[in-house]
Amino acid sequence: GAVVSQHPSRVICKSGTSVKIECRSLDFQATTMFWYRQFPKQSLMLMATSNEGSKATYEQGVEKDKFLINHASLTLSTLTVTSAHPEDSSFYICSARAPEGKSLYNSPLHFGNGTRLTVT
């Protein structure tokens, strides 16, 4: 099956620093990747859609200058949390659609293992 690899799995950083999270599609190409955030005991929240070769699309309420997304190749998207603060501590998960015999837009999302960010 389709594999999405995310790195690092866990990061602890000091307030005010920036953290970069990488998301790779290992066995398929992904023109679009999706970044989610999940706070404890809450549901997944879509933050932004990462588009290869163009600007990311951010969901309402998500600061694009704080959460920088770069999708420079068909297999790699990165999310940089800039000037992180304790309230940014969360579980960040990337995902991508792999074609599975249906139109791409009807294919399921496959998730990376997530990155648990703790800002002290």
Next chain:
Amino acid sequence: QKEVEQNSGPLSVPEGAIASLNCTYSDRVSQSFFWYRQYSGKSPELIMSIYSNGDKEDGRFTAQLNKASQYVSLLIRDSQPSDSATYLCAVNILKNSGGSNYKLTFGKGTLLTVNP
């Protein structure tokens, strides 16, 4: 009406029983439906995809889709303690016209506990 609704649970069943998880959705033109399992502290894992009305079986899991009623369910037969997790229903919802504007929308999930 919320786009994708699930009972939050918790749903508690004894080991060996059938667990039934339900989901309703608001968009009549949705074409693709998915069930994910999420263990505590882990990312979601795809269990089932279903696209046509009726039942789809995969091992102990059966997904059921009724587009007329806008209803999708997941049955887990012979439930095991290892099935204890949050189950997320996801539906592709059309946001704008055009194929690139589908958004996979998740329900809030149902917490299932299987008691030994």
